[in-house]
Amino acid sequence: MKENIVIIGGGIAGLEAACQLLDxxxxxIIIEKSDHLGGHVADWNxxxxxxxxxxxIVSALISKAADANIFLNTEISFVNKLQDSYNIMLSNGxxxxxxxxxxxxxxxxxxxSKKEEYGYGVYDQxxxxxxxxxxxxxxxxxxxxxxxxxxxxxxxxxxxxxxxARNSQCSKVCCITAVKQAIEMKQKFPEAMVYxxxxxxxxxxxxxxxxxxxxxRDYGIRFIRGRVSxxxxxxxxxxxxxxxxxxxxKPVKVTLDLLVxxxxxxxxxxxxxxxxxxxxxxxxxxxxxxADNVADIxxxxxxxxFYAGACTGPKTVPETLAEARAAxxxxxLYIMKK
Amino acid sequence: MDFGFKLSPSSAxxxxxxxxxxxxxxxRAEPDVYKCMACGSCTSTCPANRFSGMSVRKVILxxxxxxxxxxxxxxxxxxxxxxxxxxxxxxxxxxxxxxxICRIYGEDMK
Numbered sequence: 001m002k003e004n005i006v007i008i009g010g011g012i013a014g015l016e017a018a019c020q021l022l023d024x025x026x027x028x029i030i031i032e033k034s035d036h037l038g039g040h041v042a043d044w045n046x047x048x049x050x051x052x053x054x055x056x057i058v059s060a061l062i063s064k065a066a067d068a069n070i071f072l073n074t075e076i077s078f079v080n081k082l083q084d085s086y087n088i089m090l091s092n093g094x095x096x097x098x099x100x101x102x103x104x105x106x107x108x109x110x111x112x113s114k115k116e117e118y119g120y121g122v123y124d125q126x127x128x129x130x131x132x133x134x135x136x137x138x139x140x141x142x143x144x145x146x147x148x149x150x151x152x153x154x155x156x157x158x159x160x161x162x163x164x165a166r167n168s169q170c171s172k173v174c175c176i177t178a179v180k181q182a183i184e185m186k187q188k189f190p191e192a193m194v195y196x197x198x199x200x201x202x203x204x205x206x207x208x209x210x211x212x213x214x215x216x217r218d219y220g221i222r223f224i225r226g227r228v229s230x231x232x233x234x235x236x237x238x239x240x241x242x243x244x245x246x247x248x249x250k251p252v253k254v255t256l257d258l259l260v261x262x263x264x265x266x267x268x269x270x271x272x273x274x275x276x277x278x279x280x281x282x283x284x285x286x287x288x289x290x291a292d293n294v295a296d297i298x299x300x301x302x303x304x305x306f307y308a309g310a311c312t313g314p315k316t317v318p319e320t321l322a323e324a325r326a327a328x329x330x331x332x333l334y335i336m337k338k
Numbered sequence: 339m340d341f342g343f344k345l346s347p348s349s350a351x352x353x354x355x356x357x358x359x360x361x362x363x364x365x366r367a368e369p370d371v372y373k374c375m376a377c378g379s380c381t382s383t384c385p386a387n388r389f390s391g392m393s394v395r396k397v398i399l400x401x402x403x404x405x406x407x408x409x410x411x412x413x414x415x416x417x418x419x420x421x422x423x424x425x426x427x428x429x430x431x432x433x434x435x436x437x438x439i440c441r442i443y444g445e446d447m448k
Contacts, residue, residue: 163427163429164424164425226378228382229378229383230382243378244378244381245378249393251381
């Protein structure tokens with residue numbers, strides 16, 4: 001079939017939609033800014049709640065989507081609106097005329113150094129959730145000292161639910177990611193004390209609550225209800241974390257060898273850039289605005305433009321994949337109708 | 339008559355007996371007061387907390403639980419430095435809130 005379908009972003013949403021469209025007989029075009037496919041999931045090690053290797057998910061998608069036209073290291077330079085289609089100019093000099101675009105530009109991880117009081121980029125023992133996954137994958141991070149790991153802390157809601165960071169939304173997946181990473185660290189360092197500092201724990205998904213109970217009962221992870229106010233370094237080069245233990249109503253402090261900040265999801269700059277080019281509106285949470293947040297999350301307010309995945313808000317991997325499949329079907333029906 | 343024991347007042351919170359009028363007035367003046375999610379950021383940055391137990395989180399909760407007297411006693415230790423306003427993730431102007439509490443609950447403070 002001749003119809004051009006342009007998928008903007010080669011993360012799991014874009015790949016899954018491409019696989020489905022290939023099965024339906026189309027030949028979609030994937031535009032990916034970086035030099036590899038798979039997006040954030042490609043940088044992850046294991047996925048909650050069954051510890052599925054992220055690499056398996058990504059490599060299966062990549063091999064299934066191999067017949068699509070894939071442009072790596074490519075960005076959209078500009079988009080011209082024609083009468084009933086769009087002319088997309090790519091940074092590699094190719095131009096595409098299409099009337100259908102699927103936006104799968106995803107999210108960005110919040111820049112934890114903006115929360116200066118947590119010391120990311122200041123103290124050597126402070127890393128993010130993403131850094132920890134990178135260390136799980138490669139074992140390469142000089143900030144993680146295997147030989148002296150007696151106490152580890154996780155800070156929930158870093159840059160999420162935070163009006164000072166201009167992100168009032170909940171990033172949804174960090175609670176369960178912290179539980180997962182806390183369990184993994186406890187498995188690697190059984191003697192270490194592992195603390196999670198939280199405001200609320202949101203265990204909404206399938207088997208999340210079981211995972212959380214297991215973290216408490218089987219792994220002895222200590223959950224402390226209080227938002228960390230300040231991180232500082234002591235004379236031995238360890239970090240001291242201060243918070244209020246709101247359940248006892250007393251100040252609490254603890255000295256740690258490693259502090260992991262659960263940086264949240266924010267709308268990526270690529271999403272807003274694409275939104276500006278095609279004149280798509282942003283929702284009040286800063287993510288792309290769907291035609292309807294209940295009934296029609298995949299449709300944009302513009303004809304022929306569709307969304308899938310975290311460009312419209314924080315999503316889990318299964319949610320993103322489900323949306324990508326739904327978007328592929330939507331596109332198929334849209335083409336059939338004409 | 340001395341029975342050798344005495345009755346202590348109940349320490350339970352009885353929501354039926356809480357005076358909601360003043361808090362409603364506070365809420366009109368400071369709509370953000372209901373945004374508090376009790377994260378404790380204000381308390382852990384409060385320089386007066388360590389030696390006096392001052393806690394904006396406890397103040398907001400206490401006023402809704404009929405503990406005005408305890409709250410007022412606690413608030414006398416506030417130095418109005420405003421550090422709590424800087425850390426509040428919900429963006430509550432806690433320093434201004436404290437001033438409004440002083441205005442509305444002023445009589446209880448004497």
